[in-house]
Structure formats: C-alpha cells, structure tokens
Amino acid sequence: MVHYGVDYYPEHWPEERWEEDARLMQEAGFNVVRLAEFAWSRIEPAEGQYSFDWLDDAIDTLARHGIKVVLGTPTASPPPWLMAAHPELFIVWSNGTRATYGSRRLNCPTNPLFRDYAARIVRAMARHYRDNPHVIGWQIDNEFGERCYCPICQRAFQAWLQHRYGTLDELNGCWGAVFWSHEYTDWGQIPLPMSTSQAPAASGSGIVANPGLALDFARFMSDTYVEFQQNQVAILRDVCPHHFVTHNFMGFTYDRLNYFDLAGSLDLVAWDNYPGGFWKTQAPDPTEVALGHDTMRGLKMRSFWVMEQQAGPTGWGIVGPSPRPGELRLWAYQALAHGAEGLVYFRWRTARVGTEQYWHGILDHDGRPRRRYAEVRRVGQELGRIRSQLQQTEVRAPAAMLLSYDSRFAFEIQPNNLGFSYTRHFTDYYAALRGHGVDVDIAAPDANLSPYKLVIAPALHVLDQSIAEHLQTYVADGGVLILTARSGVKDHTNKVVDLPLPGWLAPLCGVEVVEYDSLPQGSRIPLDWQDHRWQTDGVGTEASVWCDVLAPRGAAIIARYAGSYFAGEAAATVHAVGKGQVIYVGTIGDAALATAVITGALELAKISPALRAPHGVEVTTCWRGQQPVLFILNHTANDETIRLDCAYTDLISGLSKDGTVVIPARDVLVLVN
Secondary structure, three states: OOEEEEEEEEEHHOHHHHHHHHHHHHOOOEEEEEEEEHHHHHHHOEEEEOOOOOHHHHHHHHHHOOOEEEEEHHHHHHHOHHHHHOOHHHHOOOOOOEOOOOOOEEOOOOOOOHHHHHHHHHHHHHHHHHOOOOOOEEEOOOOOOOOOOOOOHHOOOOHHHHHHHHHHHHHHHHHOOOOOHOOOOOOOOOOOOOOOOOOHHOOOOOOOOOOHHHHHHHHHHHHHOOOHHHHHHHHHHHHHHOOOOEEEOOOOOOOOOOOOHHHHHOOOEEEEOOOOOOOOOOOOHHHHHHHHHHHHHHHHHHOOEEEEOOOOOEOOOOOOOOOOOOOHHHHHHHHHHHHEEEOOOOOOOOOOOOOOOOOOOOEEEOOOOOOOHHHHHHHHHHHHHHHHHHOEEEOOOOOEEEOOOHHHHHHOOOOOOOOOOOOHHHHHHHHHHHOOOOOOEOOOOOOOOOOEEEEOOOOOOOOHHHHHHHHHHHHHOOOEEEOOOOOEOOOOOOOEEOOOOOHHHHHHOEEEEEEEEEOOOOOOOOEOOHHHHHHHOOOOOOOOOOOEEEEOOEEEEEEOOOOOOOOOEEEEEEEEEEOOEEEEEEEEEOOOHHHEEEEEEHHHHHHOOOOOOOOOOEEEEEEEEOOOEEEEEEEOOOEEEEEOOOOOOEOOOOOOOOOOEEOOOOOEEEOOO
C-alpha cells in the first residue's frame, strides 16, 4: 500500500475545525496523518499528569474519514516545566555555552535524567494507544543530531573510550598522544574537542583537536543518539509490538550522525525532503533530491517514507520561493520512483503562531484550499487509480556508491583543502551516474557488493584493512571499482598510514602516489586523456582542489596532467584485478571530470541506461517482479521529448506511448509494457 498523507497539528486549531480538516484530507486522497511529535506540553501538562482526551478526539475524527495515524514521541521539544526545574538538561555547545529555553532539540541526549523523563512519556503514550486500531506506527523524536559538550557527555565519552580501547596505553598509541605531550594517565583527563581557537578548523586557521580524539567524539555522539533512540524503540517494541517504528532522517546532506547505525533498529527509514528550502540559494536540484531518496533507501536496502514533504514556501524569518505549479506533484512521483512507500506532506495548514509562521503547508493561514491543495488532491486521485500497480515495486540498481561516515567525520575535522567538500565530491559522481540514467544504491563500505556491476567509493579516506580486502574480493569477482584522491590515507583511528598511498588500497589500484599537491582555490590543470572512451562530447576536463602524482605499479594510465610542474605525469589509471578492474582518479576535479570518469566506467562495466533522456529529464526504473516500471520526470520548465525503445502504457493517463513522446513541463509518465 502507498501511504499518502500529511503532518497535522490539531492542538494548534479550534476543535470545531477538525472535522472540516479531516473532510478535506479525505477528499485529497490522504490515508495517513502524523500527529503529536511536538505535543509534550499538551500530553503531559505537569509532571506525571497525562492528558490524552484531545488527542483521542483528533484520532477519532480522522478515523471517521478513513485516515490512520503515525504518532510522534514528543521528546524533541520538552516542556518549560521540565527544563525550568532542571536547567542542567540543556545542551552545551562546543564553545562551552549552555543553551537556554526557546527552541527545540536543545536537550543533552546523554543525560540520564532526561532519558528517564523521555522514557516515561513514551511508555505512557504507548500504553494508551497500543490497542487503538487507528494507530499504525511511531516516529521516534524528530531530526536527531546536535552534539553536546556538557560534563555528563564528557564522562560518558571517557567511559565509551575505556570500553573501546581497554587501556590508556592502547588509546595513547592509537591517537599518537605523544604528540604535544598529550599522553593520558587517567581516563578522567581526556577532554572533549571543544573550540580551541576563535577560527573554525574548517577555515584552516583554527587549531584542530587531536584527530583521533575528534573522530572518536563524532562516533561517540552518533552512538549516543543511536542509544537514545533505542531506549524508546525498546519501549514501543515491548508495549506496541504490532506497530512499526521509524525516525525522520534528514537525507544525504546531513553529516553529524552515522545514519547506517541510526537506521539499524528501525522497521523503516523516513526522511524530511525540502527541495526548495528557504536556506537554498538556487532553484530545486532534482539530483540532490534523488540522492536523498537513494541514501535513505540504502540505509536498510528497502522502501522508505518521506515523513515531511515540502508543501509550500518554507521559512522562519526569511520566506523561500513557492513551489511552481506542477512541482508538488513532480516531487511526489520522484519519491515513488526512488522507492518511497509513504509520502506525508509538511504541513496541513500554515501556523498562525510560533517560529514556523512562514513554513507554509498545503493550506495557507486562512485554512482555505487553493492551488497547492488542488495539486496534492490530483496526486491522491491518481494514486487511487494506480496504487495497486505500484505495490511491491523495488529499485534494482546496477551501481552503488559507498558512503563512509568515518571519512565524512574525518574531513569535517581536517578538510585537507579549503575547496574540498566530501558532500559535493560525492554528489558529482552520483550526478554523473544519474545523468546517464543509471539507478544507484547508496551503501556502507562493508555492504554486500555482489549485486553491482559498478561501485564508486569517493575519497574513501578512513578505512581498515578488512575494507580493502572486501573491495579486493569484489573486484576479483568481476566488479568495476572507482576510487578517488585522498582514499586510503587514514586507518580506523584517524592515524595516517605508514604505507605509500593509497595505503592498503595501493596493491588493488596498481598505483603509488609519489607526491601530492593541494591546489590554491581557483587553480585548474587540464587533463590529457589517453583513451577515447573517457571523453565526453568534447567537454574539457580539468584537475582542481587536489592532485595526486601517480606512479603505475601494474596499472595503465588513462589520463595525464597537462600543466604544472608535474605535467605529463599520470593523473588517473585503470588496473585489471582478477575478473574486474579498478579505476583510480588522482584528483578531485568537478562535475565534468566525474562525468568523463563515469562515461568510461559504464563501458567497462557494461551498463546501459534504460532510456536516453535530455538534460533535466529523469528516468528511473522500478521493478514489479520481472516487469519494469519506468518513471519519466520532466524537471524543466519546458516541454521535452524522449525516444521510447518500445510501446508502453502510461499508468496515470491509461494512454499508449510509443516512438518520440513529448513530456510537458514538470509532468510525469509512469510506463509499463
């Protein structure tokens, strides 16, 4: 079943309005609503005094219109009575300042007292709703992620380190604590990586904490949220075993938590998707959205929900652009195309009060249905016709990209170059694959890689020898692997390896980095490709950000630098290993470079796209058994044409499609043959 619905805050509106809201929701085709994730003060107005009558009435009202409910545990926004009584529960920022009341997600996730209060309200809600036939699932908290630097977190971090390393000798050795005479003789001496300079580390001017300590703290805080979530999951599993449990993640771009770990104990992953958020300086990027969907699907390698889907202009103090006509529908089908089984808009009606007065919902402040409502209702009507044909579809990607949170955390600590962004570098290669119409899974470095013809591991900076051996096995069995600059530099403790780079990956790549150059911002060095298959329609490719000077040790050169003092030296290589091949790209470059590399790699891996599409038209394939279901999404403001390879039926319109087909601006085709 495709769940289709909206986030609703009945506590914000007079009860006499609820029936009208539910009626309009039913007319829009909604069958699910998320409730109560910020309602702690209404559910527990005073310590130990619970009030569920209002929420019961709201659920009953929705149920009369055929709408089921996902409840949020409200622990992301504790009430004033709790925080006023216990100010020690507030989070402490990296500069040592303790937060005060006024926003949300400002509690320390480690504090045992807060965890106790959280457990009490979760258990009370679970007991009250465990037998309610209209409640189908739970969302834990809301958008986990701020790091806390309070004394309780410091003591917990020290205990976490003791469990991880066992002895101080082991920790001192792994961190290289002899540097600057930082050898610890008591666990209580170990600090948190607080701000040690007015300038941030990423600026290149700040003092970086010991890289081993800083990486372990990032891991510790991630583990802390996993544990905080698991405490609530355990309660819900015990009291409501027939309900599903999820959390609303924040897509690919959020980099403060290891999302693979956070997803582990959940039944399914959900995420919050705002393609045109007010904080963005450009028009919605469909590739960025697609990467968010694919990352969320990859966390558990199964279908997911979008628990917050943009429904209007977003903003707190500044208001972002309004979704253009057709975009809400287009974004809905894009989610389905990438494996969503649930789509929930944020929010139903735009709030008249509070911080999010300008974070618009489907309805405006006056509660009247207009253009946006008509568009989401159209989607609901279409889903009513085609829902059964989309059930049990799945994405079967021929390519995977390896997302390393250890590497991501390490680059947050030491970016290596002011122009380097792990997120941007990863996205460039993803965009190159999607530009060729290739479906992609986002996987952890230790994932099973046997289903994939092609694997890309951008800047796999931190790894241990077991991951290198895992990749060796994949390639030897016939896979094609792409590795890029700054791979294999660090071991799992964030210590630089004492091997020629790319470290444990060097034998697999058949190459040695004999020198490297971190380029000044704006520097570009042309590349000279040695083989026609790596060319891309005459578009020039250049090295930028970083240059590895490569000495082949069995690999063949596919590109050379055509400038700087290392002109003529190898910039990229390919190496045959067993039945497969490894491409090593010794520079970061830009989107054009990633496209050139992917063009050649797809030929090596013998991957062909389902259909060729013009720029701005996305083609994604889902499978229902052995039947492909093609989603063709025109993200442009113009009519576009595409050449079909055979006759299809468009599920939405019921019309036959064959030959050259015109797709109107921001329109969608869902094709089966």
